[in-house]
Amino acid sequence: AEDGARDDLIALFEPLHAADIADVLEQVSATEREAIVALWGDEVDGEVFAEMDEDISVELMENLSDDIIGEAMRDLDTDDVVDLIEDMEEPQKERVLGSLEEADRAAVQQSLSYPEETAGRLMQRELVMAPTHWRVGDAIDEMRKSDDLPERFYDVVIVDPRLKPVGKVPLSSLMSHPRDTALTEIMDEEFRTIPVGQSQEDVAYAFNQYNMVSAPVVDEQDRLVGVITMDDAMEVLEEEAEEDIMLLAGVGDETLHDSTWNTTKLRFPWLAVNLVTSILASLVIAQFSSTIEAIVALAILMPIVASMGGNAGTQTLTVAVRALATKDLTPSNAWRVIRREMFVGLLNGCIFAVIIGIVGVIWFGTPMLGVVLGLAMIVNLLVAGLAGISVPIVLDKLGVDPALASSAFVTTVTDVVGFFVFLGLAGALLL
């Protein structure tokens, strides 16, 4: 029965792409996942581990036999192996390294020696290079002879005798030129090399900005040490955008697969910050308790001004955070953008001042209450624009990820200013 089940499983997975199998495995429970992979046995496809969420693949591999792990790792390029094992505990890491072939192990260890989130960790060691004196025919002959080519590659990197890249020839140019053409004649000299220590954000930015498909990675002596391909860059780019979305909402590095308890812990810090923020706002309100006691309508209306400020501030800071991430917002246009945001805040402030002023007068029949609401709205939306643009810029200058803390700062400002201006004006003009 076991054998029958195994054949069924293999037949079921056969037509599926590794990424789809990984998705299926992510959706079932941890126990089911282990049972499925154990049943799969030595037919296991290593790509599936590479495609899975890292937490899950690390957990899963803890309980697999050395044989299955060895089998799985054999299918992978070194960059995928590095990606998998960099999050493992020491003993498990050793076990996986032990299952690799000698050359691959050395390559993986070399990659692991570079800091996390740098080009060194992203690159694969498998690449195709050629010396400067080769012709098209030499390169093609050599590739046909080699049995150790990367699974997929897009360029031949031309290197000088000291292994310094001097150009690269896309396979499509190699294809379209006669065998006796010198590689140096058709090589792209404007190619970009990536320093092995460059941050992964900068790598992803370069791939995206220059539409690159692959790029050679060089060490401090400018020697070729690996190559990064677009799929790796695409992953980083997605991670970065994802991180911004999550951080802006005060959600950390969580996935849908985290347990209830882990999720609770990950969400807690942001809520704690927000608690402090809102207590601060309450302290402001407390200063005006006698005003509120006199006119209870103020308690009813005060959340409107604060909430509008919070939303306007969030709009501005989201635009600012993304513009900083995509390098659209730079010191050269910062002043222009700050000025624009202040005007936008002022304009929307005036529009909403009129609307809310009318609402206030109709609702409570006190014209001066409408004036207070309107004035507070103008001030708070202006402040929201100013805080929304300047907080991320300042954090970025200080080297702090603006997505991380901006939202807390900005809503604190808009809450405090919103309550203070509204209640303060009310106290001055209505009592």
Added chain:
Amino acid sequence: AEDGARDDLIALFEPLHAADIADVLEQVSATEREAIVALWGDEVDGEVFAEMDEDISVELMENLSDDIIGEAMRDLDTDDVVDLIEDMEEPQKERVLGSLEEADRAAVQQSLSYPEETAGRLMQRELVMAPTHWRVGDAIDEMRKSDDLPERFYDVVIVDPRLKPVGKVPLSSLMSHPRDTALTEIMDEEFRTIPVGQSQEDVAYAFNQYNMVSAPVVDEQDRLVGVITMDDAMEVLEEEAEEDIMLLAGVGDETLHDSTWNTTKLRFPWLAVNLVTSILASLVIAQFSSTIEAIVALAILMPIVASMGGNAGTQTLTVAVRALATKDLTPSNAWRVIRREMFVGLLNGCIFAVIIGIVGVIWFGTPMLGVVLGLAMIVNLLVAGLAGISVPIVLDKLGVDPALASSAFVTTVTDVVGFFVFLGLAGALLL
């Protein structure tokens, strides 16, 4: 002097990548931009237009001579031309189409006949195909002879006599096999074709999920009509993530280059929705004005419960919106995730209930006030979790982009429930 300036400009731009020149032009004012491009004249690089923000390139091209536009368009693949002219007004569109060569014009017009945001608009017509009976040597010879190859390509698409793709051969396999190998022997049969009417989100998802570098596009009769490459998919993927971030913050399709007035108009609708929402919350508070009049401490503390609920709800909905976008959240795990979110809400609710309860007692010296705060916190964070996960799921089921409206719905719920439960409990337990 004019000539000297022109030489200087050309020398300055010469070493720069088109994408970098585009960035420079985006940062200067519209008048400067036009002056620079006019000075550039017939040395203009069409790629620069393709790399610029579309609004800006369309505006810029309005004032250029036909010669310069014709010169610029000649450098571009058809997908880039389509990208540029799809946003133009009719007369300008005709002008640019008129500047193209016959064959390119037909290809561009064909692409424009497909709906916006579909594969048909993303694809380029330039591709390399081969009949099933060819061998490696035939393909290489043919490519060497051709003078009309795409600037960059990664695969040879194998087609049957009816032009239906039956497989594809990556250039790297073509390189590594002897000349007499049949293409059908080394072709990848598991390749994916993309229907010309497929939405660009689905195209981008497939490229990302399956790490594809290029994919053939087929029409309703399964005939090859074009090819989409990874850089186009990467752009869409980035756009989609960007759109989610922006929509979640209530910011529409705006850029840093929009005018103050345009930005104000784009931000207005979301603020208007928020105004209605917060007036709704005020109406709830108004029901309890006598309770607030009796105990002014309630006015001081009530924003805390509402604000914590809003933040917890935003955390959950952000995770949900992204999980829906990346297809991690599916009907098969929805119930599990909903359950988890409710438990997370309940757990954090209990933790913060204790904290805020203690704060309330210390601050105002009324133990029952602490109890009311704590209970309201538990209820509101539970409701926040439930609303945060179910609102996006329901919107997605209804075919509405969950990023668009979720945030307004969820914060309405947490504001209304937050004020209602806190003030209601206070009225029942404290008066």
